[in-house]
Amino acid sequence: MTGLGAQPGFAGSFCAALLDPDVAVPDGIRGPDQGDAPKRFSVYRNNVVVGLMEAMRNTFPSLRAIMGDTNFDRVARNFVAYHPPVSAMMQQYGAEFAEFLASFPPLAKSPFLADLARAERAYVDAWHERDAEPASIALLSGVPEAELPTLTFARHPASTVICSKWPVADLFDRRYGPPGGEIDLGQAQNLLITRPHFTVLVNQVKLCEAEFIQALFDGAQLGEAAARGFGADPEFDFGAALAAGFSSGALLAVI
């Protein structure tokens, strides 16, 4: 019998069978009566899979609500087999889930799921991100009007803008409870995710506002960023967009 033993390799034979139930239990695993012990090995297999599935369920509650528990579990089970974690920081797990959903053939008819996965992942990232004091709108009061267009800001570390062709805000809200009505899949929506202090804020913004805030994140001057907003929508309300950027805690002051 090929034994699992002191030779390098005991872990390798374990690993293949941990994530794939079709791979046979490695040889050399014993129960107390020296017999083979497939069910004993499956305690480890079960711990690993249950632990990873639990992490996926915790990170993607809106996807679970949209897809239904059974479908979500089926897809997530597939994902964990192909993309097991590469870090012991489980809070980072699932970063590739959006890409996985986008390229998973059985879900070709649900292209909106990938953006929702991005939003849910960004939410968890924001929760754990570095603490930073967001810039206050009061900052602007001392700036001479002529200099306003040249001001720059930085992205608060917990902030993310998500622009989607799909109703990502309505989809995201499904984590908060049973549907309040049909979701109109024809709607494009955008999210601004921030964490000014300890609570993560998820705000729906117009495309022009999203473009404006993303431009500021990218280091554009206030004037250029406003031009991006107007470029996206002639009705762009500069004052409202700026207020939204500050009140959500999306920005950091640049000293």
Place this chain on the structure above:
Amino acid sequence: MMQSTILQSGLQAFPCSLHPLQPRAGAGLKAEHVAEILETRPEVAFFEIHAENYMGAGGMPHAQLRAIREHHALSVHGVGMSIGGEAEINREHLARFKAVVDIYQPALVSEHLAWSTHDDVFFNDLLPLPYSDETLERVVRHVCMVQDAIGRQILIENPSSYVMFAESQWAEPDFMAEIARRSGCALLFDVNNVFVSSVNSATSPLDYIAAYPLELVQEIHLAGHAPDVDDHGNALLIDAHDRMVADDVWTLFASVLERTGALPTLIEWDNEVPHWPVLHGETCKANAFLAGCEKRAGGKVAMQREMVLS
């Protein structure tokens, strides 16, 4: 975008003298209990955290832990170092672990005799290894690497086992003692793991305890386990951490304390987490056992530990 980690956090370090550890009961810290703990200020000797849960850069997890640390001693328990793995210790993970220890200045730092990472995949579980001269050497090297990095002694915990390896050459108590002797680490004695493993291997937990180097133990773990049966109808206990500590484990705990005297003792409850008063009740029960025994005479043990470290 990649989340930043504790290495970029800028969090301030606590003074190490804040709240020295008493040989009394502690509890595993759960986010859902923090508000009630801060409000009611229960008599709990220490809280234990899984280091990996606090490797993020900021936010509520650190805010809560900082508030707890203001009032209590802490124990940092790693679950992802893969000390028993074939690969070398992951340097990035070690750096984050060191940052958690540096910032929170815990009274105790511990890890497991287990592996969780192989070929860069993290399995998020404590997986078993055979006990051979070769694995011993590797475990000792890994323990030394961790201790050198964080600049302090760590405790290594005995595992719960569901399988045996045909090719193990060492008995587990001897293997643990030899790891400690060679690396200078101390030990964390998980009494529930001893019970689970002994039922699963059809051996006597009392024999295991008799063979164990209890003089090197600095912390005890207690937890609940779930009963099952294996393919041949043999009893199979699962180290589930999902219920109260079993009566058999309390009895073993008492017999361990007869030899060790009172030691910091943790109640672990990680799944089906109950309301705080239930977990607190388990710590009170542990305290009743601990109060009944004298504090261990320090002389002999301290001397042995110095020898080990020199």
